[in-house]
Amino acid sequence: MKNKVKLQVKKNFEKSFQAGFPLISKDAIVNESALQKEGTLIELQDHRGQFLGKGYYGIQNKGRGWILSFDPNEEIDQELFTRRIEQALAKRTSFYEDPHTTAFRVFNGEGDGIGGFTLDHYDGYYVVSWYSEGIYQFKDYVIKALTSSVEVKGLYEKKRFDTKGMYIEDDDFVIGERASFPIIVKENGMNFATYLNDGAMVGVFLDQKDVRKTIRDNYAKDKHVLNTFSYTGAFSVAAALGGAKKTTSVDLANRSKPKTIEQFSVNGIDYEAQDIIVEDVFNYFKYAVRKKLSFDMVILDPPSFARSKKHTFSAAKDYPELLKQAIAITKKGGTIVASTNCSTFDMKKFKGFIDKAFKESNGAYKIVEEFSLPKDFQTISTFKEGNYLKVAIIQKI
Ligand code: SAH
Numbered sequence: 001m002k003n004k005v006k007l008q009v010k011k012n013f014e015k016s017f018q019a020g021f022p023l024i025s026k027d028a029i030v031n032e033s034a035l036q037k038e039g040t041l042i043e044l045q046d047h048r049g050q051f052l053g054k055g056y057y058g059i060q061n062k063g064r065g066w067i068l069s070f071d072p073n074e075e076i077d078q079e080l081f082t083r084r085i086e087q088a089l090a091k092r093t094s095f096y097e098d099p100h101t102t103a104f105r106v107f108n109g110e111g112d113g114i115g116g117f118t119l120d121h122y123d124g125y126y127v128v129s130w131y132s133e134g135i136y137q138f139k140d141y142v143i144k145a146l147t148s149s150v151e152v153k154g155l156y157e158k159k160r161f162d163t164k165g166m167y168i169e170d171d172d173f174v175i176g177e178r179a180s181f182p183i184i185v186k187e188n189g190m191n192f193a194t195y196l197n198d199g200a201m202v203g204v205f206l207d208q209k210d211v212r213k214t215i216r217d218n219y220a221k222d223k224h225v226l227n228t229f230s231y232t233g234a235f236s237v238a239a240a241l242g243g244a245k246k247t248t249s250v251d252l253a254n255r256s257k258p259k260t261i262e263q264f265s266v267n268g269i270d271y272e273a274q275d276i277i278v279e280d281v282f283n284y285f286k287y288a289v290r291k292k293l294s295f296d297m298v299i300l301d302p303p304s305f306a307r308s309k310k311h312t313f314s315a316a317k318d319y320p321e322l323l324k325q326a327i328a329i330t331k332k333g334g335t336i337v338a339s340t341n342c343s344t345f346d347m348k349k350f351k352g353f354i355d356k357a358f359k360e361s362n363g364a365y366k367i368v369e370e371f372s373l374p375k376d377f378q379t380i381s382t383f384k385e386g387n388y389l390k391v392a393i394i395q396k397i
Pocket of ligand 1: 204205208228229230231232233234235250251252253256279280281282301302303306307308311
């Protein structure tokens with residue numbers, strides 16, 4: 001990796017790199033054709049040929065790579081990866097020491113100084129997610145840095161880029177010993193069954209830990225909770241553990257039902273006392289209106305984009321409509337947990353969606369709590385897009 005490509009930045013982008021913006025977007029560069037092989041080191045220059053930053057070439061959506069250093073004298077080598085990973089691990093000491101939480105993020109891409117990959121910890125096992133073929137070229141550096149800093153029982157990997165026929169191990173295993181699945185991890189005392197060898201999603205989304213905790217501790221008691229886009233029912237588990245009268249989980253994926261039963265079971269909750277429904281959420285809303293059902297709490301956590309047989313949902317366009325349907329079946333005084341991981345709009349715009357939905361429903365509301373990413377999902381102020389999670393806990397009044 002000695003060859004370094006010199007990339008020239010368009011003039012109107014120079015300021016943002018000078019201010020520390022780490023993502024090299026396709027739009028920002030003059031000579032994209034100089035980029036040949038992913039993983040190549042890059043030196044970014046302004047229009048005078050002055051140094052702006054150094055990084056690597058990797059295709060990630062509109063990104064063409066990440067800046068890893070703004071210091072011309074800092075080399076991109078094993079030591080840089082080791083330093084950054086050690087710093088990241090040091091910031092998670094409180095998580096490693098907490099016996100009630102054994103699943104958490106240990107390295108959050110650009111938020112920890114190297115864009116393009118993340119590392120998650122699951123009770124001694126680790127998962128690395130690679131977001132480009134470019135960062136995948138640095139795999140040996142990452143493995144060496146991790147294994148020399150912490151004890152790794154076993155490492156699994158997720159290739160979140162177009163692998164174009166590249167040979168893929170069927171179970172994502174990389175090094176160490178294979179785990180026996182499920183691994184039952186803990187999060188603030190809740191249990192979750194996880195499968196690190198079973199596709200992109202392992203069974204629980206670690207970025208919602210603060211929201212699950214507040215639902216359990218502050219909102220669920222004696223409530224009938226509707227959890228939409230429920231996946232493995234993690235929010236339903238939190239609600240049930242917090243004393244909910246009943247939970248109703250709705251997701252259209254067939255796998256969601258056995259997965260939700262499993263998550264209830266590993267927490268000692270009688271799943272037969274809960275409703276677990278495999279259905280399109282938008283149909284379920286219609287059904288609920290027809291049957292005059294209403295809920296004390298409705299949780300909305302849709303994907304940014306989803307296409308089902310009848311509906312295409314885009315959070316940036318359709319969130320207000322989704323909220324209106326939730327408002328219609330939430331009791332007065334009840335709670336709506338509105339969540340989105342869509343990075344194309346910010347909290348301000350999300351609050352605008354909430355306001356629009358309530359106005360068009362002729363309803364009043366109060367936002368009682370707000371959440372963004374938890375502490376283990378480190379972000380940096382120079383890359384606001386990295387803090388993609390927005391959650392508003394809304395009271396219908
Ligand atoms: N709230 C979940 C994560 C949701 S992931 C959690 O905290 O774990 C998004 C889920 O939405 C997926 O499980 C997917 O199957 C589901 N989904 C997407 N479109 C849907 C639709 N129209 N109706 C119901 N579920 C849908």
